[in-house]
Amino acid sequence: MKVLAIESSCDETSVAVVEDGRIVHSNVIASQIDTHKKYGGVVPEIASRQHVEAINTVLKEGLDEAGVSLDDIDVVSATKGPGLIGALLVGLSAGKTIALSKDKPFVGVNHIIGHVCANYISFKDLEPPFIGLIISGGHTYLIEVNDYVDFTLHGRTVDDAVGEAFDKVARSLGLGYPGGPIIDKLAREGKETIEFPRVMIKEDNYNFSFSGLKTAVLNYLNSTKLRGDEIVVEDVCKSFQEAVVDVLIEKTFRLAKEKKLDKIVLCGGVSANSRIREAFENKGEDENIKIYYPELKLCTDNAAMIASAAYYLYKSGNVDEKNFANPNLGL
Ligand code: KG4
Numbered sequence: 254m255k256v257l258a259i260e261s262s263c264d265e266t267s268v269a270v271v272e273d274g275r276i277v278h279s280n281v282i283a284s285q286i287d288t289h290k291k292y293g294g295v296v297p298e299i300a301s302r303q304h305v306e307a308i309n310t311v312l313k314e315g316l317d318e319a320g321v322s323l324d325d326i327d328v329v330s331a332t333k334g335p336g337l338i339g340a341l342l343v344g345l346s347a348g349k350t351i352a353l354s355k356d357k358p359f360v361g362v363n364h365i366i367g368h369v370c371a372n373y374i375s376f377k378d379l380e381p382p383f384i385g386l387i388i389s390g391g392h393t394y395l396i397e398v399n400d401y402v403d404f405t406l407h408g409r410t411v412d413d414a415v416g417e418a419f420d421k422v423a424r425s426l427g428l429g430y431p432g433g434p435i436i437d438k439l440a441r442e443g444k445e446t447i448e449f450p451r452v453m454i455k456e457d458n459y460n461f462s463f464s465g466l467k468t469a470v471l472n473y474l475n476s477t478k479l480r481g482d483e484i485v486v487e488d489v490c491k492s493f494q495e496a497v498v499d500v501l502i503e504k505t506f507r508l509a510k511e512k513k514l515d516k517i518v519l520c521g522g523v524s525a526n527s528r529i530r531e532a533f534e535n536k537g538e539d540e541n542i543k544i545y546y547p548e549l550k551l552c553t554d555n556a557a558m559i560a561s562a563a564y565y566l567y568k569s570g571n572v573d574e575k576n577f578a579n580p581n582l583g584l
């Protein structure tokens with residue numbers, strides 16, 4: 254079964270054709286990062302407009318690269334949320350229009366679940382149940398994946414998402430956007446010389462908080478500057494990153510042990526982080542828990558992961574309406 258998917262929830266316009274949820278025939282990604290860089294973050298209105306400009310070209314490339322036409326597609330899908338409303342509407346309208354005009358079923362996909370499904374592409378044998386940790390620029394969720402379409406939410410951030418904390422800390426260090434990959438790289442040269450808080454690590458729940466950590470970094474930078482002392486950027490990056498790693502590890506492994514699950518699946522943009530990957534793998538070896546994370550291209554936003562999620566949704570009977578506005582709406 255070939256699924257065509259469109260992802261446009263934030264600043265990537267992406268189109269993919271994926272077979273049976275796992276075999277990628279194409280996964281074209283047009284990133285807007287260079288545009289948003291100069292504003293230090295994603296500007297929603299600009300994002301929507303750029304999606305409109307990019308969608309037809311990306312769609313054509315996605316089909317051409319897969320060597321298929323719209324007639325060869327069995328199911329059409331698009332991200333239906335969460336995300337920027339104007340951005341989402343572009344992909345969703347394109348998807349529904351194709352489904353309507355070609356008389357194909359349409360499946361709307363939750364972006365967060367899409368991130369989890371990226372792992373089905375990277376690991377052909379991976380099957381639920383497992384613990385899922387979704388860490389991206391907009392989301393931080395700790396879930397139990399009971400089945401392909403059945404999830405139990407155990408924890409989430411009560412304030413900033415992990416990626417947001419990386420981006421904001423990078424910004425306060427003057428490091429550019431997106432900050433995650435830059436901090437990742439600089440932290441490799443740094444030492445953990447600053448004690449930042451492990452917020453909520455001891456609390457008897459699976460929630461996270463990253464706003465306090467971000468503020469602690471800001472306070473450290475301000476007070477160090479006031480004292481006229483030197484700021485070692487690499488050490489700040491390393492110390493911040495270790496504080497993030499510690500809380501993610503503690504809560505995720507605690508849940509895996511409570512649920513007696515021996516697989517932890519990381520996903521979302523922040524799962525590209527080399528130290529997070531390494532720390533989870535080390536702890537996984539100690540605890541006999543297998544760690545999964547997608548290949549780099551599938552960590553950040555892409556349509557292949559949406560196609561994978563749509564495949565499993567469709568197989569379990571989920572289809573969505575192809576409506577936009579109703580010209581025949583009566584009273
Ligand atoms: O999944 P994604 O593309 O978008 C959302 O759905 O939010 O994630 C983007 C986020 C950004 O905050 C970016 O800084 C972060 O992922 N990121 C990283 C790394 N690569 C991307 N964070 C830490 N280390 C990285 N290597």
Ligand code: ZN
Nearest residue numbers: 364389553554
């Ligand atoms: Zn995402």
